[in-house]
Amino acid sequence: MMGAYVVDASVFMYGLRVFGTIYTVPRVLSEVRSSDAEVILQTFIKEGLRIEEPLQKDVDAVTEKAKSTGDYVKLSQADIDLLAKALEVSGTLVTDDYSVQNVAARLGIETQQIRQAGIKLALSWRRRCVGCGRLYDKETTCPVCGSEVKLKPAKR
Numbered sequence: 757m758m759g760a761y762v763v764d765a766s767v768f769m770y771g772l773r774v775f776g777t778i779y780t781v782p783r784v785l786s787e788v789r790s791s792d793a794e795v796i797l798q799t800f801i802k803e804g805l806r807i808e809e810p811l812q813k814d815v816d817a818v819t820e821k822a823k824s825t826g827d828y829v830k831l832s833q834a835d836i837d838l839l840a841k842a843l844e845v846s847g848t849l850v851t852d853d854y855s856v857q858n859v860a861a862r863l864g865i866e867t868q869q870i871r872q873a874g875i876k877l878a879l880s881w882r883r884r885c886v887g888c889g890r891l892y893d894k895e896t897t898c899p900v901c902g903s904e905v906k907l908k909p910a911k912r
């Protein structure tokens with residue numbers, strides 16, 4: 757059975773694949789700046805990523821709890837929105853942020869660390885030259901034919 761997951765920006769930065777119903781919030785998208793993360797984000801969108809504002813009542817509940825634990829000052833507005841969305845959809849929050857995990861625990865939200873085993877995450881991206889098709893680790897321009905090297909999702 758595949759669950760609902762709420763993912764933070766690091767999922768796009770690390771290029772992790774998450775399978776299930778995936779949510780994020782609009783504020784997270786502004787944290788996605790690198791071109792690789794942008795490609796990964798666009799792939800998630802094609803695969804049905806839901807980008808939704810959280811409900812105000814959930815934002816209020818998260819804010820109140822975060823203030824009571826002392827984590828509020830360490831959380832960004834994007835973090836609070838993610839926690840609120842996880843409350844709303846009863847989703848598992850995928851994050852490596854300690855303060856987010858702490859507040860989530862107090863709210864009864866399950867979390868998965870990005871490096872933790874157990875969630876179906878896999879590094880399944882590769883860099884392929886659009887000209888000759890050679891695969892690379894880091895290059896953005898092909899040293900053989902000079903074409904652009906693009907990040908591509910590997911087949912599931």
Ligand SMILES: [Zn+2]
Binds near residue numbers: 886887898900
């Ligand atoms: Zn090439």
